[in-house]
Amino acid sequence: MAALAEIIDDPPQSVRAFRQISADDLIDESSLLSFLQTAYEVLDELAGDALANAYFNRLANFIDTYNLNYELRRPCRLYPTVPGLFANLVQGLRNSNAEHPHLHTLQRDFDEAFRDLHDRGGEGRIKTCLQKQINLLEALGRNHPQVNEYALSSICDQLPHWPHAKVRQALKSLYGFTCDYPGIRHGGKPGSVEGNIEMRDMLALCILLTGFTPYLTDRLDVAAIFQGR
Structure with a gap:
């Protein structure tokens, strides 16, 4: 002193x-x-x-x-700010996934699919990017100690942190979209399609799906992410 x-x-x-x-x-x-x-x-x-x-x-x-x-x-x-919080969330996910060999691979696949959109977009690449992101989310949820299911909809039913059934259902509905829309995860249901997949869909869905990740994993310190630690 x-x-x-x-x-x-x-x-x-x-x-x-x-x-x-x-x-x-x-x-x-x-x-x-x-x-x-x-x-x-x-x-x-x-x-x-x-x-x-x-x-x-x-x-x-x-x-x-x-x-x-x-x-x-x-x-x-x-x-x-909200942009800063989102950036911290994404970085926190990457840091956490880098320590896990399986999640690291799926994170890399999603990042590569996302980067491909910059050089050459198109509906097919958007679908691939969404598929890779859903794969990553399923793996995040599957890694939770209370989960033994594999499909994201079933994983959601086993996860413990939902504040309301409607929040859980929101992610399940997004997952249902990726299953129903032809070419994302499966052949899908062509009759359910109301329009072509565009970059606006990519932007909205990518942000929404990322926003649900704190519900899927206990590997994130959400308080630290908010405080910038």
């Missing part, structure tokens, strides 16, 4: 100490958020509103410039 007091009371030494802070000193994203928010409080205490407000404005400009996944609010608090 004495050494810290000396640094605080010596502006040049304070500058040197601040510049020596490295990424290794910030354990994770949550630690970085805490650091950025606490810096405002320290500046406000040391030099008042003028310096603290200048810091706030610079931090806000930094976030706007680099499109970070947080929103800055007064006095100086960083709050997660």
